[in-house]
Every structure is written in C-alpha cells, then in structure tokens.
Amino acid sequence: MHDDGVFDQAIAENYDRIHGDGSSAAERLVASVLRDLAFDGTALEFAIGTGRIAVPLHHAGVRVQGIELSAAMVDQLQQKPEGADIPAVVGDMTTTRVDGAFSLVFLVYNTIDNLTTQDAQVACFANAAAHLTTGGHFVIETLVPPIQKIPFGETMRAFNRSDTHWGIDEFDVVTQNYASHHVRLEAETYVKNTVPFRYAWPAELDLMARMAGMRLVDRWADWDKSPFTATSPSHVSVWRKD
Incomplete structure (x- = not known):
C-alpha cells in the first residue's frame, strides 16, 4: 500500500480550504510570474499537491505536469475539472523522472523543507536540473529560517x-x-x-544549485518581486541551468 506520509487523506481533503484553492489574487500572481519564466510554455511542478498553483498556471497557457508523493493529494487534483488536463505522477521529487524537458521546474510554499535531510535536498536540485532544458529555470519559494x-x-x-x-x-x-x-x-x-521539516539558508540552496549546474539569477522577498533584504521572512529564488 502506498504511504502518503503526513499528507494523508484527511489532510488532502481539507488542504484547499486551509491553504487556498488557486482562485485568489495572490495565487494568480504566482502563476503570472511562473508563466513568464516558462519561456517555451512547459513547466514541471515538484510537490504539485492539489494543484493550487498548477491550475491557474494551466489557465495562463502553460503546459504543466507534476510529481507528488501523496496519492491522496493527486486524487484531489484529479477531481477538479481542470485537473484532468494536468498529468501528475505519484513519486518522490528527489528521484522520480517524467518524460520530456521543461523550461521551468518549480517548488513553492516551503515544500523544499519537507525534505528532511541535506542529501535529499541536494538530490532535489539535481533532479530539477535533469528535467530542465539549457537556459531553463528552477524556482523555489520558501521561508528564511526564523x-x-x-x-x-x-x-x-x-x-x-x-x-x-x-x-x-x-x-x-x-x-x-x-x-x-x-x-x-x-x-x-x-x-x-x-509536520517534520529541514530548513536551509539561501546561501546553502545556492550551493546546491551550483552543484547541479545552475546559478542564481534572481532572488525576491515575495512574488511581487520586492527586494530581498536582511529582514525578509521568505524568499523566491530563481536559478538558471547553464
């Protein structure tokens, strides 16, 4: 039997109610920024979940696919009318591969922290780079350790x-x-x-990216592209595959 981890059926059924269903202005802003970074219109979301970002990104004209550890979360995505048009594979984002190459791989809402070892986070960066075309972007949204x-x-x-x-x-x-x-x-x-997590400082994530053949091209405090400062509680970081 598949193990959904902490994101089991009960969590999946209530996820959109607690965290948003993709219809808010903030979620549409995320989709807009990601659309611009997906320069050839292809994107892969690690930890796609219920599709709260993938669905508005699909509406924006990007061909989105996803990888998700929790089958219960994928089931919630597929129950949505738009979910049937978004392929999602149940698997580990550190190792699972999907066919094709993408101009954008993204991982939002602090989900890099769901990988609770440094080795797993390093493997996630390597897997992202393996899916990217040359010049493609890997985007992470996560907190600055408080x-x-x-x-x-x-x-x-x-x-x-x-x-x-x-x-x-x-x-x-x-x-x-x-x-x-x-x-x-x-x-x-x-x-x-x-829920267990592992935090990583921005500089540590930059090193993981360099190990995977990517380099930092942008870092913002939020999706509105406001400047990242010493007091920013979170960051949106964009690395490019060389």
Missing part, C-alpha cells in the same frame, strides 16, 4: 494563534531540522498534527 526570532537557548516559536488554529515550530539548530505543530478546531473537535 532563528533570529528565537531567544538564545530556546527551541520553540509560536507562529500563529487564533480561535481556530495554534501553530508552534520546534527547532533543532544542530541538525537544522524542525517540527511544525498544529492544533486546529474542526467541527467542534481539536485536531493535532505535526
């Missing part, structure tokens, strides 16, 4: 508190691993889940 916000010697940081959701990150600064703990109120019941 270590400066944690008091010296502490390991916990609360990042959200509302009537329906509490979120706490627990960090190990030795291994660069962290666990994101969530408690959500759903149908008058509190549901807890924990």
